[in-house]
Amino acid sequence: MNSAPTGRSERMAATAARVTTVARRLTAERGLTGFTVEEVCERAGISRRTFFNYFATKDDAVLGRSAHRDDEDLVAAFLDGTAPLLDDLARLTAQRWARADMTVENCREVQAAVEREPRLLAKFLEQLLRDEQSDVELVERREGLPRGDVRAATAVQVVGALAGAAVREFVSEGSTTPFADLLTRRLDAARTLLSPDPERTS
Structure with missing residues (x-):
């Protein structure tokens, strides 16, 4: 897409x-x-x-x-999405990443800036929390959930945790796999591990 x-x-x-x-x-x-x-x-x-x-x-x-x-179109597509919620959340995350042009070099520039100015880390974490809450509200709207429903927050937090792991692999030495593929791989693994069918984890 x-x-x-x-x-x-x-x-x-x-x-x-x-x-x-x-x-x-x-x-x-x-x-x-x-x-x-x-x-x-x-x-x-x-x-x-x-x-x-x-x-x-x-x-x-x-x-x-x-x-x-510049993600209003991505948000609209997410709200209208018909795929499973976690898949659409992961897609939204990957699309935002691509649109922000987060190359390995850009990620390392962020890291270097934060290392020089540690106070930026607190602002970065505050930004992540605001973005997380915004996405929780998007999930509530899409799924018709009441405000504060723990399922909305859990969905966002699961994909966020997987995205964080994907970022770490993306910037690791020698990694050449696109961020979107790294995130999808982790989501598939999580789905397999959480499946009630024991044969899927054998």
């Missing part, structure tokens, strides 16, 4: 990615206080106004937290 943005959204995604790459590299080299927004703008070839149209702070730029989310 093609999950790449097109037209204007494609240009916006490219601009956000360029700014994020510059911000991450400068953070890894100097720390967050070692450069200015103006320097990011100069290197990325944008104006200060454009920067703040995309990112509220330097922290957000480093974390890739753009104000212009």
